[in-house]
Amino acid sequence: MDSSLIQQIVVVGGGSAGWLTAGLIAADHGGRVQVTLIESPDVAPNGVGEGTWPSMRYTLRRIGVLESDFLRAADASFKQGSRFDGWVSGSPGDHYYHPFVLPQGFGETDLVAHWQGGHRDVPFADLVSFQPHLCAAGRAPKQAATPQFAAVANYGYHLDAGKFGAFLKAHCLEKLGVRYLSDHVVGVNSLDNGDIASLQTAAHGPLAGQLFVDCTGMQSMLLGAHYGVPLLSQKHVLFNDSALAVQVPYPQPDSPIASTTAATAQHAGWIWDIGLPTRRGIGHVYSSAHCSDDQAENALRAYILASSGQDDIATPRKIGFSPGYRARFWHRNCVAVGLSSGFIEPLEASALALVEMAAAAISDALPFERAGMDIVARRFNADFTYRWERVIEFLKLHYVLSRRADSDFWIGHRQAESIPERLRELLQLWRHRAPARSDFGSTSEVFPAASYQYILYGMGFEGSASARGRDHAGLADEYFREAAQLAARMLPALPDNRSLLAHIARHGLPSI
Numbered sequence: 001m002d003s004s005l006i007q008q009i010v011v012v013g014g015g016s017a018g019w020l021t022a023g024l025i026a027a028d029h030g031g032r033v034q035v036t037l038i039e040s041p042d043v044a045p046n047g048v049g050e051g052t053w054p055s056m057r058y059t060l061r062r063i064g065v066l067e068s069d070f071l072r073a074a075d076a077s078f079k080q081g082s083r084f085d086g087w088v089s090g091s092p093g094d095h096y097y098h099p100f101v102l103p104q105g106f107g108e109t110d111l112v113a114h115w116q117g118g119h120r121d122v123p124f125a126d127l128v129s130f131q132p133h134l135c136a137a138g139r140a141p142k143q144a145a146t147p148q149f150a151a152v153a154n155y156g157y158h159l160d161a162g163k164f165g166a167f168l169k170a171h172c173l174e175k176l177g178v179r180y181l182s183d184h185v186v187g188v189n190s191l192d193n194g195d196i197a198s199l200q201t202a203a204h205g206p207l208a209g210q211l212f213v214d215c216t217g218m219q220s221m222l223l224g225a226h227y228g229v230p231l232l233s234q235k236h237v238l239f240n241d242s243a244l245a246v247q248v249p250y251p252q253p254d255s256p257i258a259s260t261t262a263a264t265a266q267h268a269g270w271i272w273d274i275g276l277p278t279r280r281g282i283g284h285v286y287s288s289a290h291c292s293d294d295q296a297e298n299a300l301r302a303y304i305l306a307s308s309g310q311d312d313i314a315t316p317r318k319i320g321f322s323p324g325y326r327a328r329f330w331h332r333n334c335v336a337v338g339l340s341s342g343f344i345e346p347l348e349a350s351a352l353a354l355v356e357m358a359a360a361a362i363s364d365a366l367p368f369e370r371a372g373m374d375i376v377a378r379r380f381n382a383d384f385t386y387r388w389e390r391v392i393e394f395l396k397l398h399y400v401l402s403r404r405a406d407s408d409f410w411i412g413h414r415q416a417e418s419i420p421e422r423l424r425e426l427l428q429l430w431r432h433r434a435p436a437r438s439d440f441g442s443t444s445e446v447f448p449a450a451s452y453q454y455i456l457y458g459m460g461f462e463g464s465a466s467a468r469g470r471d472h473a474g475l476a477d478e479y480f481r482e483a484a485q486l487a488a489r490m491l492p493a494l495p496d497n498r499s500l501l502a503h504i505a506r507h508g509l510p511s512i
């Protein structure tokens with residue numbers, strides 16, 4: 001049994017994945033292990049992850065960041081969920097919300113049955129949650145007096161990925177004792193047993209460690225290239241493999257900042273629109289098999305012209321990706337986090353959430369000595385395979401439920417052979433009852449049953465109301481009233497996003 005102690009951890013890569021992982025491990029284990037992050041001066045980070053989940057609040061708090069410092073430094077704003085436009089039929093006015101707040105009284109009674117029984121004139125999310133009303137009105141999820149990281153309405157962030165990386169780097173180096181090397185890794189030196197002994201760097205010689213975290217982005221230098229762990233392609237399930245991204249100024253300096261990521265369906269993909277304090281980040285994700293780069297750029301330009309009247313935008317940046325995830329994530333003394341472990345597409349912004357989960361899982365289970373590492377690796381691999389499969393099913397749900405028929409892209413996404421078997425089974429069960437917590441019982445769940453409800457009933461999924469639910473009609477009506485009352489009370493009490501962010505930039509936020 002190998003009793004060598006885990007004392008030096010080397011993180012390769014200075015994108016969001018590298019800095020978040022280095023920060024979490026250093027914050028939790030700083031006294032016991034030395035974390036070194038090496039980043040190539042020749043390979044720029046991906047730089048487009050701009051939407052996060054509410055989990056980012058806990059991650060930032062865990063590494064000791066002040067929310068007001070983060071908001072200022074990362075040019076960040078508040079995200080309360082997603083708004084989907086044109087996904088159901090593509091007709092004018094076709095939209096629905098997937099808010100971060102759970103339905104009022106979720107799990108207490110069958111809200112879906114009662115919505116179907118007597119309230120279908122109101123969109124599902126608007127009836128069961130106050131949050132879509134805040135989003136529609138551009139309200140912030142908290143007040144100036146709400147403490148750091150606390151919420152009136154659950155929220156994550158929209159942020160500038162480049163500035164976020166620089167902020168995390170400064171925090172990791174100045175506050176958490178992470179060592180930093182700017183150098184290019186050119187090779188791997190192995191032990192006889194196949195473990196990595198050290199990384200060969202261009203300028204600093206070998207860099208030794210007992211655990212190596214591969215955050216090298218899509219090239220997956222250690223796990224993919226060195227160990228040959230294959231990427232399991234998911235292109236037959238989710239067709240998007242290309243993106244064009246651009247930053248667009250606001251028409252006026254005081255233009256409203258949206259509370260949601262807007263996801264607008266296109267002929268062969270969709271366009272994201274993310275509002276930061278100083279600019280919008282807009283991008284078109286599409287399938288190269290169904291749409292040329294020129295067609296995609298024209299659609300992006302048309303969207304920007306229609307939504308802001310601007311036609312002189314910068315040249316969009318093209319990003320190609322192979323949708324898929326690795327057959328294993330932790331192999332020997334190497335674990336991949338971030339794009340090196342896989343990427344599907346940015347719908348529902350799950351990539352950074354998976355980074356947070358992976359970094360936390362590594363830190364929580366960090367083995368003390370090499371002998372324990374294979375056990376931790378086995379469990380990590382099982383958990384994260386489960387999570388990637390669930391992410392794929394949830395993203396696919398958005399395409400399966402669409403009734404759009406304007407291209408082979410949308411029609412193809414509904415063909416049975418492209419739908420994962422577990423999702424097909426769940427859809428069969430949900431014909432007669434709503435998604436419930438018991439459908440998602442693992443501790444490794446990524447999306448809760450409530451998220452499935454928001455997508456299913458936002459997209460007009462036809463299923464019959466359950467008998468159980470009808471027994472509690474009075475209770476459901478109370479929750480519907482409660483959601484409406486909360487919306488009525490919060491709307492005048494919450495500031496708009498821009499006013500609150502300007503206030504925080506000047507005065508900060510109170511401590512908890």
Ligand SMILES: Cc1cc2nc3c(=O)[nH]c(=O)nc-3n(C[C@H](O)[C@H](O)[C@H](O)COP(=O)(O)OP(=O)(O)OC[C@H]3O[C@@H](n4cnc5c(N)ncnc54)[C@H](O)[C@@H]3O)c2cc1C
Pocket residue numbers: 012013014015016017018038039040041042043044045046047048049050051052161183184185186215216217218219221243245283319321337338339340346349350351352353355
């Ligand atoms: C189009 C698109 C949109 C996205 N939108 C979202 C979103 O809204 N929300 C979300 O959560 N996620 C999103 N993502 C995913 C998100 O961008 C990534 O999860 C996140 O940026 C993490 O990237 P990374 O750190 O894994 O890799 P990268 O940012 O690519 O960083 C790789 C790092 O490895 C270093 N490196 C590479 N080779 C070497 C070497 N040989 N030696 C030393 N260092 C090396 C590089 O210098 C760099 O620092 C999106 C991704 C794409 C493609």
